[in-house]
Amino acid sequence: MHMYNKLYLSCFSALFLLQSSALLAEDFDVDMANVEPKAAVMAPLATKALFTDVVTVGERGYAAVGDRGLIMLSADGQRWQQSVVPVQALLTSVYFIDADYGWAVGHDATILHTQDGGVTWQLQQFLPETDKPLMDIYFFNRQQGMAVGAYGMFYTTEDGGKNWQATFHLSLVSADDQDFLAELAETDPEGYLLERESVLPHFNRVTVQGEQILMVGEAGFVAVSDDAGQNWRRLEEFYNGSLFDIHRTATGSLLVAGLRGNVFRSSDDGDSWQEIELPVSATLHSIFEDDAGHIYLTGNAGALLQSQDNGQRFTDLSQPDGRAILNGLPLAKNLILVTETGIKLTPIGKSE
Structure with a gap:
């Protein structure tokens, strides 16, 4: 794990780990291209x-991923078992x-694959020399x-990885940079290839319908x-801070969330956006929805918010421990929350 300029990571502890590892690699002149992956420790x-x-995970239950190659499986959201993972x-x-085929991504451009519902995982890609993390993954079949990931990393596969x-x-490059790249492609082909790696923003999350x-x-x-990703167009910018998640609600509205509690809502498929006022200002990491149409936001400092009106207003259900909540899932009258200090099953609307 290494340091990434301007990269907003999931929480501050992860950023500290990145910076420390980068300094060690620099001090000892590590050849990252030849670094062999080490299996995750059973803890x-x-x-x-x-x-x-x-x-x-289909009808099997749930899977959670995190630090040092940790992947955990659970049938009920309460008892978790660690999986065998070949990377840290x-x-x-x-x-x-589906219930069998899954993929996970992470730092060092890591891509993992399972064919047994997450019990064991195989390494499909490990590129520590890239000095970049992948942030999200999606499969159509x-x-x-x-x-996708930091600095515009974008990988595709047609054969299961x-x-x-x-x-x-x-088309994902800004208009000004597109003109610059077009000129560079004609005058300096090698420079063009190098510049392509620095003109794109970090890609943080995708949602597919x-x-x-x-x-x-x-x-x-x-x-x-x-x-399905063959052609892209950038929407007109309406906010200059980083966005960490996007969600299409069951009724078709769009919500995006990001730095310092900024949330925006669109009811016209992204043509216009309305800023949503929140009772907290913590950086937000994820948006998810339950079967009843209740929408949840999670973020730093224990931030947990719920909307019962399709994302127009949110109630503060933040957790008193103040720990960053990175994502979550609804489970009956509870939420499975993944945080900087572990996996928690929390009753909806109640503190721990």
């Missing part, structure tokens, strides 16, 4: 570590297309998928693809 207190994402990278996102291709979409993909990132970046 009795693994559920108390930093976790960044949690998802359902900080994992940032996990996705299951068992073969076609995409992974056996091969991942780095992809560059000029059918063939439409919406993606958010650094500096108010929002982009949409209507053909």
Whole structure:
């Protein structure tokens, strides 16, 4: 794990780990291209570590990912068992297309794959020399998928991840930088290839409905693809801070959330956005929704908010321990929350 300029990570403890590891690598002149992955350590207190994402695994139950390659499985959201993972990278996102096939991504451009519901994982990609983390992953089916991350990293696969291709979409670059790149491509082809790696923002999260993909990132970046990622267009910027999640509600509205408690809502598919006033100002990491249409926001300092009117107003349900909540899932009358100090099953509307 290494230091990434201007990269807003899931929580401050993760950023500290990144910076420390980067300094060590520099001090000892580590050749990162030849660093071999080390298997995650089986830890009795693994559920108390930093976790960044949690998802359902078909009808099997739930999977959570986090620090040092930790992946945990649970059938009921209460008892968790650690999986066998061949890497110790900080994992940032996990996705299951069904009860068996899943993928996880993280730092060192790591991509992991499972075919047994998350019990064991195989390494599909590990690139510590990139000095960049992947932040989100999505699969349309068992073969076609995409992974996105820092500094515009964008990988696609057509064979279930056996091969991942780095992809560059000029339409995701700002208009000014597009002109600059076009000129550079004619005058300095080598410089053009180098510059392409620095003109894109960090891609933080994607949400998919059918063939439409919406993606958010650094500096108010929002982009949409209507053909499963083949072509993209950037939406007009309405906020200059980083956005960490985007969610389409059951009724079709869009919500984005990011730095310092900034939340925006669109009822016209992103053509216009309304700022939503919140009772907290903590940086927000995730948005999710339960079967009743209640929408939840999670973030730093124990931030947990609920909306019962399609994201127009939010009630403060923040947790008193003040620990960052990175993501969550509804489970009956509870929420499974993944935090900087572990996985928690919390009654909705109640403090611990």
